[in-house]
Amino acid sequence: MPTRRALLAAAAAGLALRPAAAAAPARLACLEWTTAEMLLSLGVAPMAVCDTKGYRDWVAAPELPADTIDLGSRGEPNLELLQALKPELILAVFDSGFERSDFAPYAPLFDVPFHSETPYEGAQEETLRLGERIGRAAEAAALVARTEAEIAAARARLRHDPDVPVCPFSFFDDRHLRIYGGGLLQDVLAQLGLRSAWAGPVSDWGVATVGLEQLAAIGEARLVCLEPVPPHARRLMAESTLWAHLPAVRRGPMAVIPTVWPFGGLAAASRFAGLLADQLA
Numbered sequence: 001m002p003t004r005r006a007l008l009a010a011a012a013a014g015l016a017l018r019p020a021a022a023a024a025p026a027r028l029a030c031l032e033w034t035t036a037e038m039l040l041s042l043g044v045a046p047m048a049v050c051d052t053k054g055y056r057d058w059v060a061a062p063e064l065p066a067d068t069i070d071l072g073s074r075g076e077p078n079l080e081l082l083q084a085l086k087p088e089l090i091l092a093v094f095d096s097g098f099e100r101s102d103f104a105p106y107a108p109l110f111d112v113p114f115h116s117e118t119p120y121e122g123a124q125e126e127t128l129r130l131g132e133r134i135g136r137a138a139e140a141a142a143l144v145a146r147t148e149a150e151i152a153a154a155r156a157r158l159r160h161d162p163d164v165p166v167c168p169f170s171f172f173d174d175r176h177l178r179i180y181g182g183g184l185l186q187d188v189l190a191q192l193g194l195r196s197a198w199a200g201p202v203s204d205w206g207v208a209t210v211g212l213e214q215l216a217a218i219g220e221a222r223l224v225c226l227e228p229v230p231p232h233a234r235r236l237m238a239e240s241t242l243w244a245h246l247p248a249v250r251r252g253p254m255a256v257i258p259t260v261w262p263f264g265g266l267a268a269a270s271r272f273a274g275l276l277a278d279q280l281a
Helices: 004-017 033-041 052-058 079-085 119-133 137-157 183-191 212-218 231-239 247-251 266-280
Strands: 028-030 089-092 109-111 166-171 176-180 207-211 222-226 255-257
Touching: 028 033, 033 052, 033 089, 033 119, 033 266, 119 137, 119 183, 119 266, 137 183, 137 266, 166 183, 166 231, 176 183, 176 212, 183 266, 207 212, 212 247, 222 247, 222 266, 255 266
Parallel strands: 028 089, 089 109, 166 222, 222 255
Antiparallel strands: 166 176, 176 207
């Protein structure tokens, strides 16, 4: 029986050879950041995205063009503006809380399903499907191959004891952290030959929001903090006795890497692998 990897490669080859759709949509609107990242990674700039400032703060790359129209908050997109823009396609991870019926009157919808069990493979599949839908099949197939090569290159230059687990996280508030104990980042860790430090439960999105004291459970793991690091977190790290006495903190040093969107697609996977390898090289 063919492996999943072989089937995916065959699908990529088939899409790359298929001619681009004659009427590929040009006016694209994204209700959240994952689909915006996916479009940009295929060389296509969305006309409009919800919360463009948030994208620049929390996703960062690929860079969102300065003239991208802001559709309002991700929780409550501006439907009047959306209607006025007359998009040809509306994209979203509808599993993240959007009702399809709210947006179907304005344009055809492209739904990227959330893959909780296999997020990296899901990102590959959805990249190929999106590429076919917008006339970028060859670019999508090339992105799948390039991402695999970039992760392999990151693994080759990595210099980290595989017996020391790794804990990617970000600060939530002055008493809580978001540990990425599942999801895309954990898939990338596995491809890099690294072990996750978090063995506790996570949400469907692969996140555990925990109190600061629960970080003691990971022992002397290698902490990897995703920027942005808010001012209150910097004060905590400088002043908190509890923080200073955590086994992972005492082991040190904590790695801090630039912004990566933990719920992103192939661009986020490649970016995380490269930044982590730079820190652990």
